[in-house]
Amino acid sequence: MRLLIMGPPGAGKGTQAAVIGEYYGIPAISTGNIFRLAITNRTDLGERIKRIIADGGYVPDSLTLKVVVQRLEEEDTKGGWLLDGFPRTLGQVKALDKELEAHGFTLDAVISLTADEEAIVRRMLKRAEIEGRPDDNEETIRNRLEVYHEQTDPLLEVYRERGLLLEVDGMGEVSEVTQRVLTALAQRIGD
Ligand code: AMP
Numbered sequence: 001m002r003l004l005i006m007g008p009p010g011a012g013k014g015t016q017a018a019v020i021g022e023y024y025g026i027p028a029i030s031t032g033n034i035f036r037l038a039i040t041n042r043t044d045l046g047e048r049i050k051r052i053i054a055d056g057g058y059v060p061d062s063l064t065l066k067v068v069v070q071r072l073e074e075e076d077t078k079g080g081w082l083l084d085g086f087p088r089t090l091g092q093v094k095a096l097d098k099e100l101e102a103h104g105f106t107l108d109a110v111i112s113l114t115a116d117e118e119a120i121v122r123r124m125l126k127r128a129e130i131e132g133r134p135d136d137n138e139e140t141i142r143n144r145l146e147v148y149h150e151q152t153d154p155l156l157e158v159y160r161e162r163g164l165l166l167e168v169d170g171m172g173e174v175s176e177v178t179q180r181v182l183t184a185l186a187q188r189i190g191d
Contacts, residue, residue, distance in 0.1 A: 001080040007113030009144040010120040011170040017084035030084040056143035061091045088152045110159040113170030
């Protein structure tokens, strides 16, 4: 099973990705987590991207693609994966298409979590207090939303046209949203 999960920052992608990945026994791969780990570990990559992430911009495709391709070569991806937060640009869609084609793989579905933006901002500010993420102040959050609409909204259309998009209401309790996602996936691809 090969899945993508998309949605504006703060829509709960990471939380849902972890649960869904576990349910299907596939790794949930988050580019955001990989980047944050690189920053914490002060690797070369981390040093190059920390400013970009703190400002709420996108890491350049060239760096992002390198990280994803490398991760998809690891052993645990053989049975499938769920990509959380990738692709985010049309360039990344193209690169992912190529990568899939090279291995004779196809995507099974693209989950799009929808959310009310003001509620998102409130939720992210709360999360900032709890987790202390450096990209969770109000200015950065607004910037991340703007970048998302500009760069990532067009991807929804691409996947809708391909008949892969599953739009799921991301508002409500985590378990409710999980149930919605699993129901939508089961209807699409069978349990
Ligand atoms: P996330 O945890 O998915 O919200 O990602 C946190 C931050 O990492 C984003 O705001 C971007 O700065 C960066 N990032 C994550 N995934 C990507 C991607 N696919 N392309 C570019 N930047 C990314």
